[in-house]
Amino acid sequence: MSIANNLYNKKWQxxxxxxxxxxxxxxxxxxxxxxxxxxxxxxxNSDFDVIVGVRQGRIFSVRMFCYISFGMFGLWAKHPNKxxxxxxSYMTYKDKLCFNHFVTPRAYRLSPPYNEYWKQLYxxxxxxxxxxxxxxKFFDANADWAGPVSVSKYLKDPRYKYQKKGLVARxxxxxxxxxxxx
Numbered sequence: 001m002s003i004a005n006n007l008y009n010k011k012w013q014x015x016x017x018x019x020x021x022x023x024x025x026x027x028x029x030x031x032x033x034x035x036x037x038x039x040x041x042x043x044x045n046s047d048f049d050v051i052v053g054v055r056q057g058r059i060f061s062v063r064m065f066c067y068i069s070f071g072m073f074g075l076w077a078k079h080p081n082k083x084x085x086x087x088x089s090y091m092t093y094k095d096k097l098c099f100n101h102f103v104t105p106r107a108y109r110l111s112p113p114y115n116e117y118w119k120q121l122y123x124x125x126x127x128x129x130x131x132x133x134x135x136x137k138f139f140d141a142n143a144d145w146a147g148p149v150s151v152s153k154y155l156k157d158p159r160y161k162y163q164k165k166g167l168v169a170r171x172x173x174x175x176x177x178x179x180x181x182x
Contacts, residue, residue, distance in 0.1 A: 025062060034051050130163070
C-alpha cells in the first residue's frame with residue numbers, strides 16, 4: 001500500500017469516527033464529505049470539509065446545534081487560525097470538521113460561475129449521512145453543470161454510515177417544529 005493510500009484511508013477512518021453527532025442534530029437532511037477528503041487531495045494537516053443539507057427555514061438552528069455539538073467535543077475547525085502561545089505556532093485544524101456550506105432545498109444548486117474545480121468537487125462529494133432521496137435532490141439540482149450523480153452508487157459504500165435520523169434528532173425536530181424552533 002502506498003503512503004498516499006494509507007493517508008487517504010487513515011483520514012477517512014478518523015472522519016467517520018467524528019461524524020456521529022449529526023445523528024442527534026435536528027433538521028439535518030444530509031451530510032456530504034467535500035474538499036480534499038472527497039477529492040483525495042488531502043495532506044496530514046487537512047481538515048474535514050462538509051456540506052450540510054438542512055430543512056428549509058432551519059438553517060440557523062442547525063448551525064447552532066452543529067457548532068455546539070461539535071465544539072463540545074473539540075471536533076469543529078474554528079477559523080481563522082489562532083496563534084497558540086504554548087506551542088509557539090499557529091493552531092492547525094487537522095482532523096476537525098469545517099462546515100463549508102449549510103444548504104436548504106432552495107439553495108441546493110451552486111450559483112455560477114462554474115469552473116473545473118467546482119465540477120471536480122461536486123462529482124467527488126461523498127454522502128455520509130442522510131436519506132438517499134434528499135441527497136439525490138441535491139445531486140439533481142447540480143446535474144446540468146456538474147454532471148449526473150446517482151446516490152445509488154453509495155448505498156453499499158461503507159463511508160455512507162447513517163441513512164436514517166437518530167431518535168434524539170426526531171424528538172428534537174418534533175419539539176422544535178413550531179414557534180419554539182423559530
